[in-house]
């Protein structure tokens with residue numbers, strides 16, 4: 049499509065055409081910076097305003113001309129529009145009789161047009177699309193806002209800042225493809241416009257444009273070429289960077305940068321692609337079981353101490369761990385998880401870092417060495433037919449409760465969802481309290497419903513409230529989620545199962561399947577470790593397993609109580625002394641440290657990493673890849689796990705992941 | 706009655722020893738059978754012999770003043786029992802058979818003498834004992850960590 053020229057004095061016509069029945073977002077000066085916001089008049093644009101940016105520094109300055117788009121991106125982006133910093137996911141209620149109800153909150157955003165989006169901005173939207181609408185699950189709130197973004201006019205950047213490196217990142221400063229409806233390049237006299245979509249062409253037709261003069265074309269190209277040269281800084285080679293960063297996990301520089309980093313999270317909040325979020329119950333009366341609350345999603349930073357924290361453990365305990373997580377995720381494992389780098393080269397994180405930490409400088413220094421031994425998996429391709437995932441639980445009734453130990457109960461729950469496979473988990477929630485991922489420890493299917501067993505240890509607010517439920521009460525459930533145990537891969541082979549503590553719960557479904565099918569699983573050996581004899585789960589059911597001739601069961605406790613005549617000692621010792629049959633495959637679940645030593649003991653017994661499966665635990669909020677919380681190196685545990693083959697877990701047992 | 710060399714060769718750590726070395730260990734090794742509940746030795750007993758468990762479960766217990774007697778470890782098939790014998794120290798724990806148990810009992814004084822005389826045997830025996838002690842130390846650490854308790 050051929051370019052047209054819109055003289056500067058006709059800019060109001062563009063604004064008016066974009067505002068025709070739509071909200072218009074574009075750049076404005078607010079609080080000393082150029083940010084995205086609603087535009088009513090041309091005068092709202094930052095006319096004659098430019099900026100100066102360097103690591104840790106941002107300043108507006110007056111330009112010598114009247115350009116309206118003569119600045120580099122400021123601290124906000126369209127992320128705020130599509131994925132607001134705080135939003136309600138659903139409303140929840142719990143009555144005095146213990147019944148619960150949940151109502152989804154999905155926005156109906158008004159039709160929106162954007163003026164002045166940069167190439168990096170559009171690339172960032174593309175990255176967020178991969179998270180929210182192009183994975184296996186699609187987020188309806190994001191999708192609604194995305195769909196409401198009807199008309200986008202991009203202005204190609206001719207005024208990059210010193211911190212910009214979109215050229216290196218391959219995202220700008222020119223806008224490629226149909227990421228925007230209309231592409232503009234600003235010169236002193238006005239805008240050179242080019243339509244990229246049908247809508248863009250229609251818009252162009254309605255504007256008082258004329259043909260582009262040769263000198264105007266030359267001026268536009270010259271400015272764009274200069275910006276292209278400037279943003280190809282040559283300081284960062286993106287190609288192969290993930291592998292090089294994962295090879296540098298022990299680099300001394302992480303300590304140096306961590307000593308400067310304040311862990312303030314500014315970088316993640318200004319980054320247009322960062323998507324991690326927290327979720328919490330808002331509006332609840334403290335401590336009250338009955339009542340109403342709203343589950344709210346709030347931006348979260350991987351620099352916060354809560355980001356990875358699990359009950360009793362924080363895999364990323366130090367600022368070094370968190371800085372390394374941010375950089376290796378953004379520039380590295382993002383590619384493995386989402387098929388694209390998480391960095392579009394906008395430079396915001398560097399400009400807005402109070403410590404002036406330069407992302408490019410760190411990435412260059414850290415990523416200039418060898419290629420990694422940590423295998424980075426290939427990302428799943430964008431999903432053509434994602435399922436809708438509104439994150440809203442359904443009510444399910446507690447039929448009965450079995451007390452297992454002093455702090456563990458099994459809930460027997462009638463659910464009307466899909467039956468879980470062994471090893472998968474559900475998200476359980478209670479209005480006013482919270483939500484927690486819990487593995488399904490047993491399933492029986494019936495016409496129209498599924499009876500699910502959930503074995504829960506009361507450790508924190510949510511799990512304690514769940515373990516206090518009574519028959520007849522309800523809870524919220526969603527799922528099942530995740531990848532379960534690979535039962536098909538075990539067929540015919542001797543199977544060794546090692547469970548530690550409540551780790552027996554996620555394995556029980558698999559054990560039952562193995563116990564019931566001696567023809568498919570002729571040799572099953574169970575090794576169960578617990579803290580004390582009183583902490584053993586399912587002792588009665590264990591006796592029925594022992595009645596089967598193809599099943600052998602050995603139980604050990606760390607601390608014997610008087611009268612205990614079984615084994616005492618850690619579960620790995622059992623493996624050491626038992627002859628593990630050739631060709632055996634192993635399933636392992638328990639605390640991470642126990643799994644690591646068990647895995648080593650299995651290797652010593654001849655069970656190689658490609659024949660071991662483990663189930664991992666990481667902090668989780670959404671369970672479908674939206675919240676970013678369950679990072680473990682290249683993996684999102686909710687989506688790629690929780691069951692992993694051991695050789696996929698190169699980082700198991702490494703501090704800080 | 707002492708055992709045959711091939712009985713000893715079935716213990717992984719000994720299989721690589723030459724026949725004459727195995728035979729000299731066999732000459733000081735006796736097979737014993739104990740019924741369930743038999744007390745094998747008592748915490749504080751004078752230095753005794755070294756055992757190898759052929760079959761069965763043996764429980765080690767220790768007395769902790771104020772907390773009574775506590776089972777600290779169970780040993781079974783193929784494991785070494787009573788390594789303190791090699792140091793000629795008093796027993797640090799009591800050992801009781803939990804099931805009917807078959808043991809190989811190695812005369813510790815004679816074994817130590819043999820170790821001095823034949824460095825091949827000396828090295829093997831000490832390597833086996835060292836591995837056992839290292840494994841137990843490591844396992845004890847895990848036990849102390851209380852991995853199932855904290856989470």
Ligand SMILES: Cc1cc2nc3c(=O)[nH]c(=O)nc-3n(C[C@H](O)[C@H](O)[C@H](O)COP(=O)(O)OP(=O)(O)OC[C@H]3O[C@@H](n4cnc5c(N)ncnc54)[C@H](O)[C@@H]3O)c2cc1C
Pocket residue numbers: 357358359360473482483484485486487488503504505506507508509510511512550553554664665666667668669690
């Ligand atoms: C895939 C998976 C399966 C699990 N299966 C079981 C099970 O079968 N039985 C069982 O008792 N426990 C299970 N857990 C652990 C359980 O989810 C946590 O104990 C629980 O989330 C703690 O929540 P809380 O509110 O009681 O504790 P708090 O410490 O108050 O936690 C607050 C919030 O932090 C997050 N969080 C804290 N700890 C964890 C954790 N360990 N894992 C993930 N998120 C966490 C949750 O979002 C939680 O709501 C599983 C965890 C995962 C990831």
Ligand code: SF4
Pocket residue numbers: 315318319320321378390391392393394395396397398407
């Ligand atoms: S990591 Fe930094 S430069 Fe890259 S997109 Fe995010 S804010 Fe921009």
Ligand code: SF4
Pocket residue numbers: 308309310311312313314315316351397400401402403404405
């Ligand atoms: S890198 Fe900078 S902006 Fe990011 S958390 Fe550290 S100090 Fe804050």
